[in-house]
Amino acid sequence: xxxxxxxxxxxLVLKTLAKPTAKKLRHTFQEYxxxxxxxxxxxxxxxxxxxxxxxxxxxxKIRDIKPLQEDKAVEMGSxxxxxxxxxxxxxxxxxxxxxxxxxxxxxxxxxxxxxxxxENARLEAMIHGLDVRMVDLEQILKEVLLQHNNNNxxxxxxxxxxxxxxxxxxxxxxxxxxxxxxxxxxxxHLY
Numbered sequence: 001x002x003x004x005x006x007x008x009x010x011x012l013v014l015k016t017l018a019k020p021t022a023k024k025l026r027h028t029f030q031e032y033x034x035x036x037x038x039x040x041x042x043x044x045x046x047x048x049x050x051x052x053x054x055x056x057x058x059x060x061k062i063r064d065i066k067p068l069q070e071d072k073a074v075e076m077g078s079x080x081x082x083x084x085x086x087x088x089x090x091x092x093x094x095x096x097x098x099x100x101x102x103x104x105x106x107x108x109x110x111x112x113x114x115x116x117x118x119e120n121a122r123l124e125a126m127i128h129g130l131d132v133r134m135v136d137l138e139q140i141l142k143e144v145l146l147q148h149n150n151n152n153x154x155x156x157x158x159x160x161x162x163x164x165x166x167x168x169x170x171x172x173x174x175x176x177x178x179x180x181x182x183x184x185x186x187x188x189h190l191y
Contacts (some may be wrong), residue, residue, distance in 0.1 A: 007100060011093040018089040022082040030078055042080045043073030 029035040044067055051065045068076065 007097070011097060014093060015090060018086055022085045025085060026078040026082050029081060030074060036074060039077030039081065040070055040073045041077070043068060043075065043077035046076050046080050047073065 029039055047068045048065050052062055055062050067073070
């Protein structure tokens with residue numbers, strides 16, 4: 001179930017309250033002379049503009065536009081004031097909702113960027129750990145190979161020393177002991 005959109009309901013309430021507020025504003029402006037003069041000016045300007053547009057759209061030239069009576073000008077000015085107030089409220093709400101959605105989108109993007117940054121940092125840490133392990137393994141492998149080579153050399157030297165010792169012993173025996181052919185036969189060998 002989704003959350004209740006309080007912001008949308010709030011903007012709807014503001015739009016609804018704007019209509020009676022606009023009516024109250026309209027009546028208040030009609031009561032005082034200075035504000036009434038503003039309404040008359042708005043009404044006359046609106047009358048001139050709409051009359052010109054009507055005449056131009058009909059294809060005629062404008063000679064002179066008669067001003068409205070004061071009561072009609074006040075009524076038209078108050079209509080413009082009411083519509084302007086409602087338009088301002090509605091436009092302000094649209095801008096507010098747009099900014100709010102942009103802020104949500106910006107926060108979502110920022111959250112995504114933070115998540116990506118954290119993921120990248122985690123992966124970099126893993127890679128760094130693997131690099132350290134790789135260097136350690138390479139060092140251990142070098143030590144093992146060096147030890148293996150040293151052991152092989154020792155074995156080769158010990159086996160070559162053994163071979164040399166056997167050769168030396170054989171040469172020594174040959175030089176000290178006469179060969180069988182050169183030895184005199186003993187009498188007990190004859191029988």
